[in-house]
Amino acid sequence: MTLYLLRRLLSLSLTLLAASIVVFLVTEIIPGDPAAFMMGINADPAAIAALRSELGLDQPVAFRYLNWIVGMLQGDFGQSYTYRVPVSELVGDRIAVSLPLTLYALALSTLIAFPAGVFAASRRNAPGDIAIMGVTQLGVAVPNFWFAMLLVLLFAITLQWFSAGGFPGWDAGVLVALKSLTLPAIALALPQASILARVMRSSLLDTLDEDFVRTARAKGLSRSQALWGHALRNALIPVLTIVGLQFSFLLAGGIIIENVFYLPGLGRLVFQAISQRDLIVVRSVIILLVFAVVAVTFLVDIAYAIADPRLRRQRR
C-alpha cells in the first residue's frame, strides 16, 4: 500500500513538474512586454528597461523559471505586476470565492445526482427512469453560461429572489454570501449532475447484473434490499472517479460562470491578468488549478485503494 502510494505520488509530482514547465513557456510567449504594458504607451524606454530589471524580466529564462519554482515551494508566489501586492494575497482573496462556489456546486450536483441515479436504476425502463434519462440528456447539452442567464432572467429579474450578480463578501454574513453564490452554483451543478446521475445509473445497473447480487436475491432479499444493501456500495467506485474529476471541472468551469455573475473569483482574476499581461498571476493561478486537479486525482486514488483492496494488490 505504501509503495503503491509512493509510486503514484512520484508520477503525479512529475506531471506537476512538466505542467509547470509548459505553463511557464506558454506564458513566456504571450505577446506584449509586461513592463511596457505597466508603464503605458508614452513611457521612456530607459524607464521601461529599469522596470524590466526590477521585475527580474532581464534575467535568462531558465533562471526565472527556477526562481519561480523555488519561490512557490516556499510559499512565495512573487509580486503581481499590476496590483503590486503579493500574488499569494491576491489569489487567497479569490480562492475565498472560487473554492466555496466549487464545493457548493459539487454538493448540489452530488445531492441531485445520487438519488436520481439510484431511482432511475431501480426502475429500469419504467416511465420514471425514462423521464430522468430524458432530463439528464438535456442537462448534458445545456451550456452552463446559458443556463446561468436563464436563471438570472427568472430568479433575479422576474421574481427578484436573488441578485443578478456580484459578491458581497464573507464579512456581510455567511448566509448573505452563500445566497449570492446560489444561482452560480446551480448553473455550474446542472450539467455535472446530469453526467453524474447517468454514471450512477449505469454503474448501478451493471452491478445489479452481477452474480453476488443474484445470490443475494436467491437468498430471499427483495430487489430494493439487494440494491441498497449490496449493489450500491459496489457501484460507487466509478461514481467516485467522476466526482473527483468534476471537482477540477467545476473549479475551471467557474471561470465562465464567474464572468456571468461578476464574481471576484480566480476565473475573473485570470482574465484580467491575461489582458493586463500580468504573467506572474496567470502562471500562479493556472499552476494552482493544475495542482488542485493532481491533488484530487491522488486523493481519489487513495480512496480507491482503501475501498477496494484488490486494486492495491494488482498494482503493486
Place this chain on the structure above:
Amino acid sequence: MSAPPADRNAEGNFLGAALRHPAFIAGLVLTLLFVGAALLSYLWTPYDPTRLDIAAKLQTPTSGHWFGTDHFGRDIFSMLMVGARVSIAVAIIAVGIGVSLGVPLGLYAAAHRGSLLDEVVMRGNDLIFAFPSLLLAILITAVFGPGAVNAIIAIGIFNIPVFARLSRGAALSLWTREFVLAARVAGKGRARISVEHILPNLMNLLIVQGTIQFSLAVLAEAALAYVGLGAQPPLPSWGRMLADAQTFISLAPHLALFPGLAIVLTVLGLNLLGDGLRDLHDPRLRRART
C-alpha cells in the same frame, strides 16, 4: 476469432435496427437539420446577417424576422444559420485534429507497448488531462489572439489525448486476438498490422467517440466565443450572440433564447446520434434493450 458471425448479422440488419431506434433517428434529424442550415447559409439566408438596420432593432419574432432582430437590427435567424457554419466547422476541424494525431499515436503506442515512445505518449496524455481544458484553451487563445482558427487549435489539442488513449486501449486488446497473431505469423510488420487489421476494428469506437467529442467541441466553441475568444465580428457566432444578449436580457429576453436553443439542440442531436450508434454497433447492448 476475427469477426464473429453475430457481428456480420448485426451489420446486415443495421439499417433496419437504426430505423427502429427512436433516439438515433431524433439525433440524426437534429444533426442533419443544423448541418443543412450551415450548408444552406452559403447559398441563402433570409437577410444579410451582417447588415445593420438600427430602425428595426430589438424586434420580437415577426413574419418578417422569424426570430426577431438584435440590438443592431440584424436578423437573428440569418445570424444563427451562419453561426451554425462557424460552430460546426470549428468542431469538425478540432475533432479532426484529435483523430488525425491521436489515433496514430495511440496505435503506435499499442504496437510498441512498453517502449519509450509508449511511455512518452501516455505521460503526455496525463499532462494534458491535468489541465482544466477550458483554462488552457483560454490561455492558448490569449497567447495567439482570439479567433476561430485559434479556438480550433485550443479545442483540438484536448482531443488528441482522448483519441490516443481510446485507440491505444482498444488496440492493446486487439493485439492479443488470433487474427492479429495470424497476420504476424504471415510476416506482416507492426505498422502494416496496425493499419490493415487494428484500425478497421477501431472504426466503430472512433465514430461513437467522435460524435461525443464533436458535441463537446460545439460547447467549448460556444464558451470561448461567449468570453470573446472565438470567431470575431462581423462573423456571427452562437456564443457571442449570447454574450451580446446578456446586456439586453431584461429588455429583450428572446435574444438569449434562440442562440441558446440552437446550441442545446445541436449538442443534444449529436449526443443522441452517438448513443444510437453505440447501441446499434454493440449487439450486446441492443439485446439488453429489447
